[in-house]
Amino acid sequence: MAAKDSTEIEIDLLLEALYQKYGYDFRQYSDAHIKRRITNRMVLSGYNTVSEMQFQLLHNESFANDLLHDLSITVTEMFRDPNFYRSVREKIIPILKTYPFIKIWHAGCSTGEEAYSMAILLTEEGLMERATIYATDFNQRALDDAKQGIFSNNLIKEYTFNYQASGGRASFSDYYTADENMAIMNKNLKKNIVWANHNLVTDSVFAEVHMILCRNVLIYFKRELQNKVHRMFYESLINGGVLCLGSKEGMYFSELKDVYQELDPRQKIFKKKY
Amino acid sequence: MRYGAIVIGVSSGGLNALGKILPSLPQNYPIPIVIVQHVSPRSDGYWVESMDKVCKLFVKEADEKESIERGTIYLAPANYHLLVEQDRTFSLSTEAKVNFARPSIDVLFESAAEVYGKELIGLILTGSNSDGALGLKKIKEEGGLTIVQDPETAESSAMPAHAISTTSVDYILPLEEIQKLLIKLSESD
Numbered sequence: 001m002a003a004k005d006s007t008e009i010e011i012d013l014l015l016e017a018l019y020q021k022y023g024y025d026f027r028q029y030s031d032a033h034i035k036r037r038i039t040n041r042m043v044l045s046g047y048n049t050v051s052e053m054q055f056q057l058l059h060n061e062s063f064a065n066d067l068l069h070d071l072s073i074t075v076t077e078m079f080r081d082p083n084f085y086r087s088v089r090e091k092i093i094p095i096l097k098t099y100p101f102i103k104i105w106h107a108g109c110s111t112g113e114e115a116y117s118m119a120i121l122l123t124e125e126g127l128m129e130r131a132t133i134y135a136t137d138f139n140q141r142a143l144d145d146a147k148q149g150i151f152s153n154n155l156i157k158e159y160t161f162n163y164q165a166s167g168g169r170a171s172f173s174d175y176y177t178a179d180e181n182m183a184i185m186n187k188n189l190k191k192n193i194v195w196a197n198h199n200l201v202t203d204s205v206f207a208e209v210h211m212i213l214c215r216n217v218l219i220y221f222k223r224e225l226q227n228k229v230h231r232m233f234y235e236s237l238i239n240g241g242v243l244c245l246g247s248k249e250g251m252y253f254s255e256l257k258d259v260y261q262e263l264d265p266r267q268k269i270f271k272k273k274y
Numbered sequence: 275m276r277y278g279a280i281v282i283g284v285s286s287g288g289l290n291a292l293g294k295i296l297p298s299l300p301q302n303y304p305i306p307i308v309i310v311q312h313v314s315p316r317s318d319g320y321w322v323e324s325m326d327k328v329c330k331l332f333v334k335e336a337d338e339k340e341s342i343e344r345g346t347i348y349l350a351p352a353n354y355h356l357l358v359e360q361d362r363t364f365s366l367s368t369e370a371k372v373n374f375a376r377p378s379i380d381v382l383f384e385s386a387a388e389v390y391g392k393e394l395i396g397l398i399l400t401g402s403n404s405d406g407a408l409g410l411k412k413i414k415e416e417g418g419l420t421i422v423q424d425p426e427t428a429e430s431s432a433m434p435a436h437a438i439s440t441t442s443v444d445y446i447l448p449l450e451e452i453q454k455l456l457i458k459l460s461e462s463d
Contacts, residue, residue: 031360032388033357036367075368219368246368248351248354
């Protein structure tokens with residue numbers, strides 16, 4: 001084996017310390033992604049080597065929190081990829097309608113935009129009363145934001161476009177109250193959302209559910225970890241349940257790809273075979 | 275052959291510029307090509323298909339975890355950053371925009387430079403922003419070869435000009451000469 005360069009060794013040690021001290025495990029994340037995030041933090045904080053950050057990580061909890069926040073990608077939006085939500089309406093809602101109770105797991109919900117999107121969609125389809133959305137993330141800071149349901153007004157124009165493009169049946173402004181800076185999502189959207197801290201890497205099966213959304217999370221994982229999480233999703237889904245991945249994610253490398261049927265290959269929607 | 279990959283960054287005017295370089299590369303062209311073209315986040319990838327029709331090499335969007343192979347031109351998917359891993363596979367990322375762009379040229383170039391070192395060719399073409407300048411600098415630092423479209427001949431000169439002002443690049447050429455150089459570099463030992 002070729003010798004690792006110093007930065008790679010330092011990054012390995014930093015991730016090891018983060019895991020041993022705080023329990024967050026990034027050791028099986030894609031290297032290029034991790035290196036980019038850690039190097040960013042290093043430059044931001046004015047350090048010259050990753051080793052200098054090791055001391056901070058171990059002895060300065062607020063630094064550890066910053067680093068943790070850097071490593072978790074919180075970029076998301078309402079009705080992200082409108083064609084996906086259009087497909088949810090057309091292909092998944094008819095399936096969900098056949099159940100008296102519906103449990104949906106939004107894994108890696110970040111700041112909650114997509115969980116609220118799903119709540120809006122379920123409301124319009126008359127399913128919200130019998131649905132529970134379990135929105136989970138390991139990033140407590142993001143979860144706390146998600147619970148608030150407050151978004152910057154700058155984003156509303158984009159979100160309105162997405163909502164309409166997804167086949168929204170009302171006016172997007174029906175779902176929030178805005179002042180000049182902020183938009184607050186309506187309370188009744190939150191009623192059936194359960195926010196919970198759950199780590200896909202270190203925690204186990206969450207609940208038995210009818211639908212799982214996990215979009216643009218697995219792209220950061222190495223193949224072995226992807227497979228592990230796919231096994232967890234498979235165990236969580238009822239037979240005939242639906243798994244939704246990000247638009248560039250597939251089941252190509254999962255050992256489980258044959259136990260799903262493609263419900264919409266373009267939108268990466270898969271149905272667990274009976 | 276010395277080179278393991280070519281990375282190309284291009285923005286406004288990109289389809290024209292790429293159309294003057296890529297279709298003339300032969301089917302047995304031995305160096306994989308990876309491109310970040312700035313496109314709208316809502317692009318459906320139509321230009322991948324249009325480029326594939328006119329190229330002898332296979333043109334496709336890069337998939338996550340896909341191995342980088344010769345005979346193929348890879349394009350970063352709209353709204354994702356594209357990174358190269360040590361094992362010469364692709365990673366995708368939805369992290370925040372860099373230089374107002376996702377995909378960002380700097381993100382691809384910097385990660386590819388880490389992996390390919392002096393086996394990398396970096397090429398900056400037309401564009402009206404500054405993305406790619408730092409990435410090209412990194413390629414140069416790692417010993418790779420740097421080429422920039424002559425700003426005088428570019429549809430938008432800003433991106434090539436920024437790249438040239440940030441790095442002492444190896445070649446500044448018009449598109450026809452770039453095309454010839456890429457052929458020549460693939461033949462040298």
